[in-house]
Amino acid sequence: MTWDPSPTPDVIYTLVEATDPAFTQNVRNAYIGTELSFLITDREAGHYYYQARANRADLTRSIFLVADNGCAVSADAALLEPPASLTVPASATTIYTVSWEASPSAGVTYVLEEATDANFTTGQNVAYSGTALSASIDKRYVRGASGTTFYYRVKAIRSGDADSD
Numbered sequence: 518m519t520w521d522p523s524p525t526p527d528v529i530y531t532l533v534e535a536t537d538p539a540f541t542q543n544v545r546n547a548y549i550g551t552e553l554s555f556l557i558t559d560r561e562a563g564h565y566y567y568q569a570r571a572n573r574a575d576l577t578r579s580i581f582l583v584a585d586n587g588c589a590v591s592a593d594a595a596l597l598e599p600p601a602s603l604t605v606p607a608s609a610t611t612i613y614t615v616s617w618e619a620s621p622s623a624g625v626t627y628v629l630e631e632a633t634d635a636n637f638t639t640g641q642n643v644a645y646s647g648t649a650l651s652a653s654i655d656k657r658y659v660r661g662a663s664g665t666t667f668y669y670r671v672k673a674i675r676s677g678d679a680d681s682d
Contacts, residue, residue: 518532518547518548518554518555518556518557518567518569518584519553519554520532520553520554520569520582521553522553523571523579525571525573525576525579527573528551528571528572528573528579529549529550529551529571529572529573530548530549530550530551530552530553530569530570530571530572531546531548531549531569531570531572532546532547532548532549532555532567532568532569533545533546533547533567533568533569533570533581534546534547534557534565534566534567535565535566536563536564536565536566537566538566538587540566540568547567557588560590561590562590563589563590564587564588564589564590565587565588565590566583566584566587566588567583567584567587567588568581568582568583568584569581569582570582596678596679596681597620597622597625597672597673597674597675597678597679597680597681598620598621598622598673598681599620599671599672599673599681599682600617600618600619600620600627600650600671600672600673600681601617601618601619601620601621602617602618603615603616603617603669603670603671604616604617605669611655611656612653612654612655612656613653613654614651614652614653614654615629615644615645615651615652615654615669615671616650616651616652617629617650617651617671618650619650620673620681622673622675622678622681624675625648625673625674625675625681626646626647626648626673626674626675627645627646627647627648627649627650627671627672627673627674628643628645628646628671628672628674628680629643629644629645629646629652629669629670629671630642630643630644630669630670630671630672631644631654631667631668631669632667632668633665633666633667633668634668635668637668637670640667644669654667
């Protein structure tokens with residue numbers, strides 16, 4: 518969940534969750550703090566609704582900003598199993614192959630991401646997306662690629678399910 522900052526400085530935000538749009542059933546404070554987002558996890562199947570407001574001790578609390586729609590959590594959504602291994606050549610010239618073992622989860626598509634740092638914070642892009650278990654990488658036309666180390670990670674995705682690690 519994310520929300521825009523209050524124009525009032527030094528506020529604390531309260532994110533409230535309920536299982537009905539009138540906020541009368543299963544109401545709880547999901548988050549209280551200064552951040553502008555909060556990751557909601559571990560919800561049972563059902564429909565959840567959210568509203569947020571800004572608070573500051575010396576001022577009247579703001580009205581709640583209610584999300585336009587609720588969030589439906591499906592009971593059949595599953596965390597997909599990642600591919601068992603990823604093989605990347607230690608060095609290569611301009612064209613090389615990156616390969617991986619199939620995910621134990623059936624009917625998945627693979628997304629191969631590459632970056633120029635091991636934390637995937639710079640030079641990140643999708644190198645391949647599809648059902649194959651390998652991708653041919655051609656760095657021949659990438660300016661500055663000579664001598665650059667590229668890092669790779671692969672995940673399994675399937676519509677209606679959470680992506681694998």
